[in-house]
Amino acid sequence: xxxxxxxxxxxxxxxxxxxxxxxxxxxxxxxxxxxxxxxxxxxxxxxxxxxxxxxxxxxxxxxxxxxxxxxxxxxxxxxxxxxxxxxxxxxxxxxxxxxxxxxxxxxxxx
Amino acid sequence: xxxxxxxxxxxxxxxxxxxxxxxxxxxxxxxxxxxxxxxxxxxxxxxxxxxxxxxxxxxxxxxxxxxxxxxxxxxxxxxxxxxxxxxxxxxxxxxxxxxxxxxxxxxxxxxxxxx
Numbered sequence: 001x002x003x004x005x006x007x008x009x010x011x012x013x014x015x016x017x018x019x020x021x022x023x024x025x026x027x028x029x030x031x032x033x034x035x036x037x038x039x040x041x042x043x044x045x046x047x048x049x050x051x052x053x054x055x056x057x058x059x060x061x062x063x064x065x066x067x068x069x070x071x072x073x074x075x076x077x078x079x080x081x082x083x084x085x086x087x088x089x090x091x092x093x094x095x096x097x098x099x100x101x102x103x104x105x106x107x108x109x110x
Numbered sequence: 111x112x113x114x115x116x117x118x119x120x121x122x123x124x125x126x127x128x129x130x131x132x133x134x135x136x137x138x139x140x141x142x143x144x145x146x147x148x149x150x151x152x153x154x155x156x157x158x159x160x161x162x163x164x165x166x167x168x169x170x171x172x173x174x175x176x177x178x179x180x181x182x183x184x185x186x187x188x189x190x191x192x193x194x195x196x197x198x199x200x201x202x203x204x205x206x207x208x209x210x211x212x213x214x215x216x217x218x219x220x221x222x223x224x225x
Contacts, residue, residue, distance in 0.1 A: 036214075043200045043216025044153070096141050096160075096204060096212055097168070100153040 002026040004088045009105040012078045020073040022088030031090040033071050038085045083108045116217040129188045131220050133201030140206040142184040146197040191224045
């Protein structure tokens with residue numbers, strides 16, 4: 001499985017946008033970029049995924065670099081409830097397994 | 111209630127005892143997974159199952175046994191618990207894999223302490 005690299009932690013102010021980066025320089029053509037997050041004392045939950053084009057959903061946006069070697073998860077207005085560990089994961093098109101790295105701990109200040 | 115549930119939520123046991131962690135999902139998802147989460151290691155896959163009676167090893171299967179006689183249940187058994195198996199265990203499920211989506215839905219976790 002191709003590897004992803006994320007910062008250990010980031011901090012944001014409430015109501016401000018947050019950009020969480022992820023590097024995946026060894027990504028293959030059939031790898032999708034998935035993001036999950038884990039709120040304190042809970043199991044992970046799906047956030048968003050994409051292949052080449054930028055993606056939006058009600059939770060976040062995913063911006064994917066043209067060469068696909070990096071991506072950015074964007075939370076448009078961080079709230080205290082967004083404080084969590086965010087995981088960037090590469091997954092083959094029809095794959096089922098997720099390989100979790102250390103993720104980025106996001107702290108949101110009020 | 112619909113969803114994915116785990117029981118017990120907390121368990122304390124002693125070294126050498128057999129422990130079974132239960133996982134139940136109501137979506138009829140084909141795939142089910144067991145992960146463990148430890149400080150410094152993140153989430154690691156123990157075992158997974160593509161359907162009833164089909165299971166396969168993940169990254170850290172040693173010391174664990176799984177079975178899947180029914181689609182909705184995926185119990186994880188520690189045959190002889192060791193202190194190194196103290197961890198938080200998460201069960202997850204997902205639909206059959208013919209989609210780029212295949213979101214995994216996670217249970218609330220079981221915190222296991224082996225004394």
